[in-house]
Amino acid sequence: xxxxxxxxxxxxxxxxxxxxxxxxxxxxxxxxxxxxxxxxxxxxxxxxxxxxxxxxxxxxxxxxxxxxxxxxxxxxxxxxxxxxxxxxxxxxxxxxxxxxxxxxxxxxxxxxxxxxxxxxxxxxxxxxxxxxxxxxxxxxxxxxxxxxxxxxxxxxxxxxxxxxxxxxxxxxxxxxxxxxxxxxxxxxxxxxxxxxxxxxxxxxxxxx
Amino acid sequence: xxxxxxxxxxxxxxxxxxxxxxxxxxxxxxxxxxxxxxxxxxxxxxxxxxxxxxxxxxxxxxxxxxxxxxxxxxxxxxxxxxxxxxxxxxxxxxxxxxxxxxxxxxxxxxxxxxxxxxxxxxxxxxxxxxxxxxxxxxxxxxxxxxxxxxxxxxxxxxxxxxxxxxxxxxxxxxxxxxxxxxxxxxxxxxxxxxxxxxxxxxxxxxxx
DNA sequence: CGATCTATGTCAATATTATAACAAATCAGA
DNA sequence: TCTGATTTGTTATAATATTGACATAGATCG
Numbered sequence: 001x002x003x004x005x006x007x008x009x010x011x012x013x014x015x016x017x018x019x020x021x022x023x024x025x026x027x028x029x030x031x032x033x034x035x036x037x038x039x040x041x042x043x044x045x046x047x048x049x050x051x052x053x054x055x056x057x058x059x060x061x062x063x064x065x066x067x068x069x070x071x072x073x074x075x076x077x078x079x080x081x082x083x084x085x086x087x088x089x090x091x092x093x094x095x096x097x098x099x100x101x102x103x104x105x106x107x108x109x110x111x112x113x114x115x116x117x118x119x120x121x122x123x124x125x126x127x128x129x130x131x132x133x134x135x136x137x138x139x140x141x142x143x144x145x146x147x148x149x150x151x152x153x154x155x156x157x158x159x160x161x162x163x164x165x166x167x168x169x170x171x172x173x174x175x176x177x178x179x180x181x182x183x184x185x186x187x188x189x190x191x192x193x194x195x196x197x198x199x200x201x202x203x204x205x206x207x208x
Numbered sequence: 209x210x211x212x213x214x215x216x217x218x219x220x221x222x223x224x225x226x227x228x229x230x231x232x233x234x235x236x237x238x239x240x241x242x243x244x245x246x247x248x249x250x251x252x253x254x255x256x257x258x259x260x261x262x263x264x265x266x267x268x269x270x271x272x273x274x275x276x277x278x279x280x281x282x283x284x285x286x287x288x289x290x291x292x293x294x295x296x297x298x299x300x301x302x303x304x305x306x307x308x309x310x311x312x313x314x315x316x317x318x319x320x321x322x323x324x325x326x327x328x329x330x331x332x333x334x335x336x337x338x339x340x341x342x343x344x345x346x347x348x349x350x351x352x353x354x355x356x357x358x359x360x361x362x363x364x365x366x367x368x369x370x371x372x373x374x375x376x377x378x379x380x381x382x383x384x385x386x387x388x389x390x391x392x393x394x395x396x397x398x399x400x401x402x403x404x405x406x407x408x409x410x411x412x413x414x415x416x
Numbered sequence: 417c418g419a420t421c422t423a424t425g426t427c428a429a430t431a432t433t434a435t436a437a438c439a440a441a442t443c444a445g446a
Numbered sequence: 447t448c449t450g451a452t453t454t455g456t457t458a459t460a461a462t463a464t465t466g467a468c469a470t471a472g473a474t475c476g
Contacts, residue, residue: 042390086412099303174415204294207382
């Protein structure tokens with residue numbers, strides 16, 4: 001596993017993203033303080049793990065009361081915000097693509113969805129969940145124009161590899177792939193496979 | 209991390225699920241043999257890792273030629289098939305739910321999707337992607353009747369917790385949760401959160 | 417038939433991650 | 447203000463996972 005510049009282990013970093021989400025949730029519920037063991041239960045890990053993670057980022061809570069939700073959220077947020085926000089495009093505005101847009105919304109910290117693409121001209125020109133949909137032949141020019149560096153692939157399996165290559169060719173360095181095929185890309189492109197079928201198979205295993 | 213009965217580490221087990229998928233893909237492309245470093249590249253890990261995993265399950269390839277795709281797939285499949293297949297229900301037949309049904313298809317090894325549920329009576333009674341959709345008030349009776357033990361949650365965030373509890377109450381032991389809220393459930397229920405927003409935020413981090 | 421090349425099988429070393437344990441600190445209540 | 451209960455901060459320890467290295471074995475070619 002590679003290390004990032006700030007000396008925070010990648011796994012901790014990933015958990016921090018989870019903590020931020022949970023803290024926002026807690027804040028919205030009006031919670032003022034939270035204990036390490038509570039965060040742990042929500043994040044599916046242990047109290048020691050949470051405390052260790054927070055120690056690593058240099059956050060201090062207070063005994064008895066726990067961690068102030070708002071200050072901790074702010075701290076984590078500040079830390080994660082050091083990374084410049086990603087500019088995202090979605091390719092494939094079919095059922096899944098539209099569902100993703102609607103579901104994710106457009107207000108994610110560190111992430112802005114700027115465009116959608118589809119090969120079906122029926123779907124282009126429209127605005128879906130606040131995101132404009134362009135024809136896929138404009139992919140390269142729009143990606144460059146909008147400074148997009150992260151792609152979401154919600155296209156049929158057969159098209160995934162080609163689209164991925166086109167994205168990578170114009171400077172996209174991260175891809176979230178919902179198509180159930182492995183992508184072959186240069187290793188400087190970070191690919192995260194969200195294979196729902198795989199997830200199901202895996203949980204079916206653990207569940208026993 | 210817990211160990212399963214067959215002494216194969218959970219992480220290896222999860223990678224085996226990935227390998228199976230990749231091998232099926234390779235087989236469908238007509239590939240007869242595959243090298244550890246090729247599988248590694250597809251699975252996003254190293255050749256040593258692959259060899260070690262296959263060593264653990266006691267599979268033997270041949271030097272020079274590598275691993276026979278078909279025999280290896282069969283071996284992994286046989287091993288994973290020891291677990292009884294899971295019987296799955298999807299709750300929430302909105303955009304995301306329908307997209308999941310259509311996307312996942314119904315032919316997953318070890319997994320059968322038997323029912324969908326929705327609160328909107330407009331959507332019930334129909335068959336979506338081969339799966340019958342029932343009104344959500346029949347949740348408990350149908351889950352028992354169909355022997356369902358795994359649930360997919362694609363409901364709005366506000367309803368997720370309640371539905372999850374109802375599922376757990378009638379014997380569901382695994383939940384794949386697409387709602388962006390943490391579920392509080394008894395620990396004998398395995399929950400896997402598929403928070404697409406989180407995924408995006410995480411990849412936005414790694415991408416730097 | 418032997419030399420060579422390539423990829424496996426495996427163990428040891430390393431790195432990483434998680435757990436446990438405990439001292440220090442804070443608050444509440446008497 | 448002292449006592450006790452409780453939770454943090456941190457270190458030491460243990461468990462786990464990954465990597466590296468190399469002997470071994472099959473295939474190919476002269």
